[in-house]
Amino acid sequence: MQKTKAKTLAGFLELEPRKQIVFDNMKEKIKSVFELNGLSPMDTPILEYSEVLLAKAGGETEKQIYRFTKGENDICMRFDLTVPFAKYSAKFENQLIFPFKRYQIGKVFRGERAQKGRLREFFQCDMDIIDEGELSICADAECVSVLSQVFETLDYFIKIRISNRKLLGGMLDFFCLKEQTTEILNILDKQDKIGTEKTLEELLKITDKAKEILQLTAVNTVEKLEKVKINNTEFNQGVAEIKQLFEILKILKPKNEVVLDLKVIRGLDYYTGTIFEANLLGLGEPISVSAGGRYDNLAENYSNKKLAGVGVSIGLSRLFDILDKNNLLQYKTNTKSQVTIIPLGNTTNFCFDISKTLKENKINCDVLYFDKSFKSKLNYANRKKVPYIIVVGEEEIKNKTFGLKDMETGFVVEDKLENLIKVLRNKNE
Amino acid sequence: MQKTKAKTLAGFLELEPRKQIVFDNMKEKIKSVFELNGLSPMDTPILEYSEVLLAKAGGETEKQIYRFTKGENDICMRFDLTVPFAKYSAKFENQLIFPFKRYQIGKVFRGERAQKGRLREFFQCDMDIIDEGELSICADAECVSVLSQVFETLDYFIKIRISNRKLLGGMLDFFCLKEQTTEILNILDKQDKIGTEKTLEELLKITDKAKEILQLTAVNTVEKLEKVKINNTEFNQGVAEIKQLFEILKILKPKNEVVLDLKVIRGLDYYTGTIFEANLLGLGEPISVSAGGRYDNLAENYSNKKLAGVGVSIGLSRLFDILDKNNLLQYKTNTKSQVTIIPLGNTTNFCFDISKTLKENKINCDVLYFDKSFKSKLNYANRKKVPYIIVVGEEEIKNKTFGLKDMETGFVVEDKLENLIKVLRNKNE
Numbered sequence A, B: 001m002q003k004t005k006a007k008t009l010a011g012f013l014e015l016e017p018r019k020q021i022v023f024d025n026m027k028e029k030i031k032s033v034f035e036l037n038g039l040s041p042m043d044t045p046i047l048e049y050s051e052v053l054l055a056k057a058g059g060e061t062e063k064q065i066y067r068f069t070k071g072e073n074d075i076c077m078r079f080d081l082t083v084p085f086a087k088y089s090a091k092f093e094n095q096l097i098f099p100f101k102r103y104q105i106g107k108v109f110r111g112e113r114a115q116k117g118r119l120r121e122f123f124q125c126d127m128d129i130i131d132e133g134e135l136s137i138c139a140d141a142e143c144v145s146v147l148s149q150v151f152e153t154l155d156y157f158i159k160i161r162i163s164n165r166k167l168l169g170g171m172l173d174f175f176c177l178k179e180q181t182t183e184i185l186n187i188l189d190k191q192d193k194i195g196t197e198k199t200l201e202e203l204l205k206i207t208d209k210a211k212e213i214l215q216l217t218a219v220n221t222v223e224k225l226e227k228v229k230i231n232n233t234e235f236n237q238g239v240a241e242i243k244q245l246f247e248i249l250k251i252l253k254p255k256n257e258v259v260l261d262l263k264v265i266r267g268l269d270y271y272t273g274t275i276f277e278a279n280l281l282g283l284g285e286p287i288s289v290s291a292g293g294r295y296d297n298l299a300e301n302y303s304n305k306k307l308a309g310v311g312v313s314i315g316l317s318r319l320f321d322i323l324d325k326n327n328l329l330q331y332k333t334n335t336k337s338q339v340t341i342i343p344l345g346n347t348t349n350f351c352f353d354i355s356k357t358l359k360e361n362k363i364n365c366d367v368l369y370f371d372k373s374f375k376s377k378l379n380y381a382n383r384k385k386v387p388y389i390i391v392v393g394e395e396e397i398k399n400k401t402f403g404l405k406d407m408e409t410g411f412v413v414e415d416k417l418e419n420l421i422k423v424l425r426n427k428n429e
Helices: A017-036 A059-064 A082-091 A138-154 A165-174 A178-189 A191-204 A210-217 A222-227 A233-252 A316-325 A348-360 A374-384 A394-399 A417-428 B017-036 B059-064 B082-091 B138-154 B165-174 B178-189 B196-204 B210-217 B222-227 B233-252 B316-325 B348-360 B374-384 B394-399 B417-428
Strands: A047-049 A067-070 A073-077 A100-109 A121-132 A158-164 A257-260 A274-280 A287-295 A307-315 A339-343 A365-367 A388-392 A402-406 A412-415 B047-049 B067-070 B073-077 B100-109 B121-132 B158-164 B257-260 B274-280 B287-295 B307-315 B339-343 B365-367 B388-392 B402-406 B412-415
Touching (some): A017 A100, A017 A121, A017 A138, A017 A316, A067 B067, A082 A100, A082 A121, A082 A307, A121 A138, A121 A316, A138 A274, A138 A287, A138 A307, A158 A165, A158 A233, A165 A210, A165 A233, A178 A191, A178 A210, A191 A210, A233 A257, A233 B348, A307 A316, A339 A374, A348 A365, A348 A417, A388 A394, A402 A417, A412 A417, B017 B100, B017 B316, B082 B121, B082 B307, B121 B138, B121 B316, B138 B158, B138 B233, B138 B274, B138 B287, B138 B307, B158 B165, B158 B233, B165 B210, B178 B210, B196 B210, B222 B233, B233 B257, B233 B274, B287 B316, B339 B348, B339 B374, B348 B365, B348 B417, B388 B394, B412 B417
Parallel strands (some): A158 A257, A339 A365, A339 A388, B158 B257, B339 B365, B339 B388
Antiparallel strands (some): A047 A073, A067 A073, A100 A121, A121 A307, A158 A274, A274 A287, A287 A307, A388 A402, A402 A412, B047 B073, B067 B073, B121 B307, B158 B274, B274 B287, B388 B402, B402 B412
């Protein structure tokens, strides 16, 4: 028979069990932090009408999109979780109770050229807080706080760099450079890569205020920012917002480093106020794993209702991929089972009874009922790296005493089943 | 500004928060049952090379598939979780530890005509047990048991109808009707709909053994099946397997009804032994919500390694959709928050401290820091149907005593925060 090669598309993660278990644990932890903060779960279709998904997108984004026709429908696969959320919030604007706080964890798709490390299918973990009309700046602080909590729970250090779109916007307005905004922001966006000198050189081609611009982007504390003299309403509003945000963060006390950094640009997308990025620390060069910000009118492409919002997106697949490639993940086990029950001789039925009791006590377990030798069953348990085994022979059944073996230490507790369950339940807590 | 209509493709579920919360709870419960039974999580890409996904598929399946070209790649969206699993098990055949037990919960896509109730994007929840070479019949029983456990946990009754492909196969061989298998099975598949008389009529057009065939499909207990005299090896093997399966089920004691039903046909797909279907009870006509069975060689399209397996698939989105449309779901709340903390006056910062303490105690909560009147905050909590609120004014802070209000009963417990936490933690257990 002709075989088809079992291959996977480039840029699509597909994990063997020990890695999938760690990936899912990370996903679960992010979800639990979101829910701990009272966010509602949300889901949207992976496919949408192209006119809906592309209501705003342009140029680069559009090229990356998986788009096709089925029947009479022009269809796109979602490329982020924000545009579908905008549609969702317009669609359900009469059912949603505002302020609305949501989270969504799901796959998004971007058909980029499969460069090194670029994923085409990846999980994003988003949270957003939206309200009718105005939205408290506390919401921006809450996003930063939740982002920090996520990485505290995942046990990785990040640095959250915060700016506000109104700062550079107001300054450019003040210098009468509004029309050069795109050009200037594009140059500033590369500043961390190309260095200050080269940035200055590039800016000087456009404006004689290059030095002043660079002086502002070098500001890195709220105190210094307050001393900057730029007589512009937008700029001053940005300063006031940043000040308020950092004051609330003093109360929320995120455990990860949070800094003011006016070099955060966040492309040319829909953000209108607070913008931030998070870099994973400890890997040599900092790696961007999350970004977010404030948008004034989420659903403007779909509705007349003004919805102000702030959100953050965590790139889970990218984070996992980077940690994996840098050997920073520990793959401890190949199974979700906590106890493998091994029949010795003709005791399978009794093993099923034990597994039933364990499951009633919320202990994940499995029975090795397969027609294999005892030795190969032990070998299986070893290779699976299951935390515990219980071997059940006639003797054990007669004495109603079983041995619970810790596979890591080799230590065996011999006791009645009810007591072994206590040992296992304590371990679970 | 020109608005785009916020519409969703037909056949794609998109749920408002109160429904999404219930949907996610169901998904979580299914997942926890899978993990309780020691199954490993698995995920595969939503997109695959068409040659991989369509290695076996034909005719009807292929018409339904979302298929398109991106760059040089001919791509399909997955239409089930079994074909990707077959590819996965071939791809990782050297890393997987056999027997391998997996579960997968994910979206699949079928571009069917959007008939009433037909979904084009839906969650399937699959489990499979595979082994190299031969696989114990215990695995078939385990699938039936896990399926039953899922519905016990979801708290709905199902009836699991079991047959074995070898029974009708062996009989048709015995009657020298092997070549008419497709035709005959197609007729038998409609038997429950068109009735016995009409079935007989149709069968008589093909064979004079119509009556004998119908007599066999009417057999509904293992005892009766054992008395059927068909001298055919395949048939007898089917009887032996069914007998063994039901014997193991007596040990596993699934709480849902499990019956022998030779009218279960399961189309003409890859099953080779045990086949079963589950119908949701209590809705007038029985509705199919799950199906599964035994396949002799999962990965034959991709590998020379023989992998025998058995699996079951639960149609979560379809199940949810049916329950929803029949008003059988209770939508109790619009939030995952357990406690909403409401500042009265200028106490928001203190409220943040309280929320921090609650979160440290694993209590989902949120603070209403929004710039709204106290009345509208109470109204918000009411509409959200949050289980509890704590109102925090200057007085409460001074006395270090807070009121925890149960929003359903209106009952208020006034106590120190640490004691209120105990109340809430007890509720969570």
